Amino acid sequence: MKTTLAHHADYRITLHQAGSAPATRLVITFGGQPSDLRDDGFGTDFCLKKGWDNIYVAQRHGTQYQGLPLDAFAAAVAPLCKGRDVLTYGPSLGGYAGLYYGGVIDARIIAAAPMLPAWPPLGHKAYRDLVLTHQPLARAPRATRAPVVILDPALRNDSRILAEMIRPAYPAVRVVEVPHAGHAVLIPLQRARVLGPLVVGLVERDEIIPFVPPGEGTAIYHGQRGQELLQSDRTAAIEQLRISLAIESSKRFFGILVNTLIRSGRLKEAQAEIDRAAAAGDKRLTLTPRLAADAASAGLRLPA
Known part of the structure; x- marks a missing residue:
């Protein structure tokens, strides 16, 4: 069952219910930088196959979720979060969004290589004209549980985001390092058939399972x-x-x-x-x- 929770020129929020009744777990997912306005996207199919309800939060392409205020997000999703195990999950820009919006609903957070390309310390000239409306993560509402961040530690910008944006907000952040995986860290994990078990372990048991990172030969x-x-x-x-x-x-x-x-x-x-x-x-x-x-x-x- 699909229900539109909020629709705006800059964002769309859509509920996908896995069964005839609300599931115990609700996973709210966010798209990466190339994503655009649509009803479903990153994580939707996987969540439904696992019997978890999904809320997909879409951005207008190029806005980096800056057009979605925290209060508008909370108004759309908070009524559905009561009494449920709620997580936010996303890759790259979607990972940043999961961190930013997850706090206001006190969700558990899984962020894969979180990235805000327009973050001024990164100095990306292509995004210097994008107006940032979000508060710094350390001043935004924060979740009571430490988020999980999955990343390649060798990437300078990814590591800088972790050190300078995330750790000030969440000093106890749980970091899963995947060396030489690149920024699209979930892809090599998926190809190695590690991603599914890793995400299931985090969603269903709040557990980081041991795994062998993809290595030589890939x-x-x-x-x-x-x-x-x-x-x-x-x-x-x-x-x-x-x-x-x-x-x-x-x-x-x-x-x-x-x-x-x-x-x-x-x-x-x-x-x-x-x-x-x-x-x-x-x-x-x-x-x-x-x-x-x-x-x-x-x-x-x-x-x-």
């Missing part, structure tokens, strides 16, 4: 490892990026590889990578317009 591990090595050992970085791309094509890691080869003066190798990708006809092995312009400036031949 594309994301080697790609992230290569990206981390760029500042200290370009040769090793290139090797790791090539291992990653041999496992699975990736536009991001392909671009990093070609760019690194160009910057290292290894133009013949960069040309060979471009030619190999063109022959494969794999759209995931193409350069962004900016990288294509850099390659052309370096005298490399690009596919027509």
Whole structure:
């Protein structure tokens, strides 16, 4: 059963009931940065399959949930939270939203690589014109239970969000580290068939289950490892990026590889990578317009 709880130009809040009666558990989920206004989204299907009711909170694309006031959120969902085990859950921007809105309803919180791209300390020029209406997390209403944050500890911005935004609000935050998983930390966990059991353990038992993080032999591990090595050992970085791309094509890691080869003066190798990708006809092995312009400036031949 689907019920619209709130609808606005900047947000939409929709209840999805798993059965004929309200479930004991209610999981409120939030979309990532690319998400837009819709009735369902991140986590909806998974929650319903597990017999948990879901409220999906959608943002208008590009607003980073700044158009949803705390009181409007609470007015829409608080009446449904009484007497129930309530959690907020989301990835990236959705993880930040889960932290921000979870406090006002005293929910348990699961945040995967929480990120507010427009947060001024990050200095992202692309978002400098976005007006932030949210209070700092440390001054917003806070949940009584420590949130769980899942992240790759090697990522500078993700770790900064944890240290400077989350820990001042929640000093006892429970951190689940997944090394070399990247910002989209849930994807390698899902591919390793770890994500489902991890989330079920958190939702149903408030337990962080032991698990082996995805490691060597996975594309994301080697790609992230290569990206981390760029500042200290370009040769090793290139090797790791090539291992990653041999496992699975990736536009991001392909671009990093070609760019690194160009910057290292290894133009013949960069040309060979471009030619190999063109022959494969794999759209995931193409350069962004900016990288294509850099390659052309370096005298490399690009596919027509």
